[in-house]
Structures are given as C-alpha cells and as structure tokens.
Amino acid sequence: MTKQRVSGRVGGLSAGYDVNLTWDGARLTGRVGGAHQGKDVDLSVGDGRVSGRVGGRHAGFDVRGTLGPQALSLRLGGATLGKDLRLELGRTRFTGRLGGPRIGHDVIYLGLKSGACRWHDSYEWHLIPPRSAG
Numbered sequence: 001m002t003k004q005r006v007s008g009r010v011g012g013l014s015a016g017y018d019v020n021l022t023w024d025g026a027r028l029t030g031r032v033g034g035a036h037q038g039k040d041v042d043l044s045v046g047d048g049r050v051s052g053r054v055g056g057r058h059a060g061f062d063v064r065g066t067l068g069p070q071a072l073s074l075r076l077g078g079a080t081l082g083k084d085l086r087l088e089l090g091r092t093r094f095t096g097r098l099g100g101p102r103i104g105h106d107v108i109y110l111g112l113k114s115g116a117c118r119w120h121d122s123y124e125w126h127l128i129p130p131r132s133a134g
Contacts (some may be wrong), residue, residue, distance in 0.1 A: 006030075050074060072096075
C-alpha cells in the first residue's frame with residue numbers, strides 16, 4: 001500500500017497543535033504537536049485491534065481499542081485519567097465523540113471538499129490525500 005499522509009492542525013493558531021502522521025496500511029506513525037509540546041505517535045492496526053503509544057515512556061499514554069468496518073473504539077490512556085474515542089465510520093464521513101458525555105468533544109468529518117474535519121468546539125483537522133504517482 002502507498003503511504004498516506006495525514007497532516008494539518010487541530011485547534012486554532014494559539015491553542016492548537018500540528019498533526020503530521022503517516023499511514024502505511026498497518027501502522028500510523030508520526031508526531032502530533034510541535035518539537036517541545038508534541039508527542040510521537042506509533043500505533044499498529046491488525047485483526048480488528050488497535051494498539052500502541054502516544055508520547056514517550058514517562059510522558060505518554062497507551063492506546064488500545066478495536067476497529068471494525070463501521071466503528072472505531074479506542075481508550076486513550078488509563079482507566080482513571082484516560083479518554084474514550086468512539087467513531088461511527090462511513091464511506092466518506094465519520095462522526096462520534098472524544099471524551100465523556102459532559103466533558104468531551106463531538107467529532108464530525110463529512111468528507112468536505114477541502115478535507116476539513118470540524119470538531120464541535122471549532123477544532124479542525126485537514127486530511128491530505130496521497131499524491132498520485134505520475
């Protein structure tokens with residue numbers, strides 16, 4: 001599979017962070033945030049399971065969950081301080097929630113032409129399609 005790039009910005013210019021990831025069909029790797037305030041991402045996907053780590057040994061968190069044809073369910077961090085990410089997946093869109101019912105964010109990607117993914121509190125992702133060879 002050709003590697004695909006996922007990049008852009010989540011949040012605004014002053015309170016947001018950069019997203020620079022690569023997807024190769026089995027692993028999602030890269031960095032979220034900047035050089036000083038960011039975290040490395042290393043996630044593996046296989047047999048319907050997602051596992052890996054965001055951040056380093058001491059200042060990071062584990063990621064565990066499942067990926068099916070129509071849903072993604074992840075736990076980001078531990079049982080006490082972690083957050084859940086639950087998404088319903090469609091062909092050209094996904095929707096769901098990061099966090100709990102009171103403290104969290106709605107996540108909505110509607111396959112906009114610009115590739116923008118808007119979160120409830122004006123967070124935004126830009127999903128960059130792979131460049132075609134030729």
